[in-house]
Amino acid sequence: DRPLTVLGLESSCDDTAAAVVQHTPGQMPQVLSSVVAGQTELHADFGGVVPEIAARAHTEKLDSCVEQALTQAKMALSDVDAIAVTAGPGLIGGVLAGVMCAKGLSIGSGKPLVGVNHLAGHALTPRLTDQAAFPYLMLLVSGGHCQFLIAKGSDEFTRLGGTIDDAPGEAFDKTAKLLGLPQPGGPSVEAEAKNGDPQRFKFPRPLLDRPGCDMSFSGLKTALLRERDRLVAEHGGLRVQDRADLCAGFQAAVRDVLAEKSRRALAEYLALNPTHPTLAVAGGVAANMAIRGELETVCAKDDTAFLAPPLALCTDNAAMIAWAGIERFRAGHQDDMSLQARPRWPL
Numbered sequence: 001d002r003p004l005t006v007l008g009l010e011s012s013c014d015d016t017a018a019a020v021v022q023h024t025p026g027q028m029p030q031v032l033s034s035v036v037a038g039q040t041e042l043h044a045d046f047g048g049v050v051p052e053i054a055a056r057a058h059t060e061k062l063d064s065c066v067e068q069a070l071t072q073a074k075m076a077l078s079d080v081d082a083i084a085v086t087a088g089p090g091l092i093g094g095v096l097a098g099v100m101c102a103k104g105l106s107i108g109s110g111k112p113l114v115g116v117n118h119l120a121g122h123a124l125t126p127r128l129t130d131q132a133a134f135p136y137l138m139l140l141v142s143g144g145h146c147q148f149l150i151a152k153g154s155d156e157f158t159r160l161g162g163t164i165d166d167a168p169g170e171a172f173d174k175t176a177k178l179l180g181l182p183q184p185g186g187p188s189v190e191a192e193a194k195n196g197d198p199q200r201f202k203f204p205r206p207l208l209d210r211p212g213c214d215m216s217f218s219g220l221k222t223a224l225l226r227e228r229d230r231l232v233a234e235h236g237g238l239r240v241q242d243r244a245d246l247c248a249g250f251q252a253a254v255r256d257v258l259a260e261k262s263r264r265a266l267a268e269y270l271a272l273n274p275t276h277p278t279l280a281v282a283g284g285v286a287a288n289m290a291i292r293g294e295l296e297t298v299c300a301k302d303d304t305a306f307l308a309p310p311l312a313l314c315t316d317n318a319a320m321i322a323w324a325g326i327e328r329f330r331a332g333h334q335d336d337m338s339l340q341a342r343p344r345w346p347l
């Protein structure tokens with residue numbers, strides 16, 4: 001039950017990150033530092049993350065991120081109790097870069113190594129920021145993930161459903177691309193949608209006619225493409241109002257699907273009779289005010305607390321990995337040099 005200080009490393013997608021988190025039992029965990037080096041510019045010309053470029057950039061940046069994280073936390077490597085690293089799921093080159101770096105640090109310092117599942121990192125964030133009590137319901141919505149989880153323990157998650165194709169963030173990004181808006185698509189589509197009429201285009205709400213919590217977003221993109229092409233053919237280009245209406249219609253469809261599936265996930269979760277029912281969100285899409293507002297409404301109807309951690313801890317970061325490392329380490333979990341990078345690693 002002693003205080004623990006853990007250095008966390010994250011490199012599973014296009015952010016290189018290092019952080020130091022400290023926790024004394026009975027107190028709020030402290031994020032002593034959280035350094036995130038993004039790679040958006042490196043991939044800008046390619047319309048998506050290029051795995052080889054990402055892996056190389058992680059290899060180049062990990063060392064300096066670790067150094068910055070330790071300096072900002074006013075610590076030396078010898079002061080930490082363990083080194084936690086994302087061991088998957090993610091792009092294999094990036095995950096390997098992180099795991100190798102962590103192994104090197106662990107050998108060099110003699111500090112224990114803890115492999116962390118990236119999704120568990122996201123899913124345990126409400127305990128880092130709000131000391132959420134198990135069990136709580138979690139909605140992960142980002143550019144890469146979309147799923148409902150019931151977090152029952154630091155290593156015990158039940159998946160209720162998720163996307164069967166694109167993640168919503170990916171759909172926002174593709175929509176922006178189709179409409180000539182800047183990347184990342186989420187913020188630019190949200191800004192356009194503010195001036196648009198969400199009713200003008202009847203976009204599909206896929207899978208709402210089916211039971212369960214699975215979702216689908218790729219058909220939405222196809223429907224949007226069809227409308228765009230029709231408008232362009234009719235008017236010789238996309239008019240300002242058309243673009244705003246397309247964004248508003250698209251965003252409303254994503255919002256409705258997430259809200260309805262959240263209602264169903266909540267019903268399954270509430271059947272467990274949690275004492276302090278909580279729905280927490282994580283992932284970049286949780287920044288969307290229209291979506292967030294609708295989820296808040298859903299929770300209010302069910303007397304469920306709605307938790308949205310600060311955005312910097314909702315998107316990819318290493319503080320969540322350090323924190324998940326603390327939870328795993330306290331539970332007696334530790335890895336050795338046989339720790340493998342796992343590109344696929346379901347919770």
Ligand code: KG4
Pocket residue numbers: 013141142143144145168169170172173184185186187190283284285286287288289314315316
């Ligand atoms: O969690 P995140 O930073 O990275 C991963 O995908 O793991 O999420 C990034 C995604 C991008 O697809 C971005 O377009 C989306 O989150 N996003 C948003 C908004 N801000 C970011 N989507 C909708 N509305 C937003 N305001």
Ligand code: ZN
Pocket residue numbers: 118122142144315316
């Ligand atoms: Zn993530």
